[in-house]
Amino acid sequence: MQKLVVLISGTGSNLRALLEASEDAEFPARVVAIGADREADGLVLGEEFGIPTFTVPYTAYPDRDAWGDALIEQVRQWEPDLVILSGLMRLVPAGVVDAFSPYLINTHPAYLPEFPGAHGVRDALAAGVDQTGASLIVVDNSVDGGPIIAQERVPVLPGDTESTLHDRIKPVERRLLIQAVLDIANSHIDLKELTAS
Ligand code: GRF
Numbered sequence: 698m699q700k701l702v703v704l705i706s707g708t709g710s711n712l713r714a715l716l717e718a719s720e721d722a723e724f725p726a727r728v729v730a731i732g733a734d735r736e737a738d739g740l741v742l743g744e745e746f747g748i749p750t751f752t753v754p755y756t757a758y759p760d761r762d763a764w765g766d767a768l769i770e771q772v773r774q775w776e777p778d779l780v781i782l783s784g785l786m787r788l789v790p791a792g793v794v795d796a797f798s799p800y801l802i803n804t805h806p807a808y809l810p811e812f813p814g815a816h817g818v819r820d821a822l823a824a825g826v827d828q829t830g831a832s833l834i835v836v837d838n839s840v841d842g843g844p845i846i847a848q849e850r851v852p853v854l855p856g857d858t859e860s861t862l863h864d865r866i867k868p869v870e871r872r873l874l875i876q877a878v879l880d881i882a883n884s885h886i887d888l889k890e891l892t893a894s
Pocket of ligand 1: 705706708709710711783804806870
């Protein structure tokens, strides 16, 4: 059984999908802890699903590295096989990448390398493209530039707003994430190999 630590900043809808998938006895992974960089709404899922939570408030530390060190300490206590950034709206410092990569993955609401960064959905709309997508990547020291584990296109529809488009991308992100967790657990995806190539 693979142990997952999931880090969030927001509502945690991707996290909920993982927690629901883990309720199936055959699913080969379990969320062992949920962490956040702020009082994220999604932390309530911990109570709902009986999973421990922790918060490492970004603003409580003098700089990104100090915050990263505190995050590493918290995450390590759970001895995870995989750390999932699922809407963690912070760039993690190099120390965090060194500590967990390649077993550190991130969901992103665009078809990388298109539209990296914090506003992937907004930027796709602003660019006027007729399709964007969802991606799952290994986190490295770039901004959303790590090796791609899985990705899928999502059309941009006439009249789409940031929120309607994001709402159509998120279910795709969830599907990619759950499938990838399954494939990693079953050794159909080898993150070490993916990162080396
Ligand atoms: C997802 O689209 C994720 O890729 C992005 O933020 C969103 C998080 O949504 N970085 P949620 O908190 O899982 O609902």
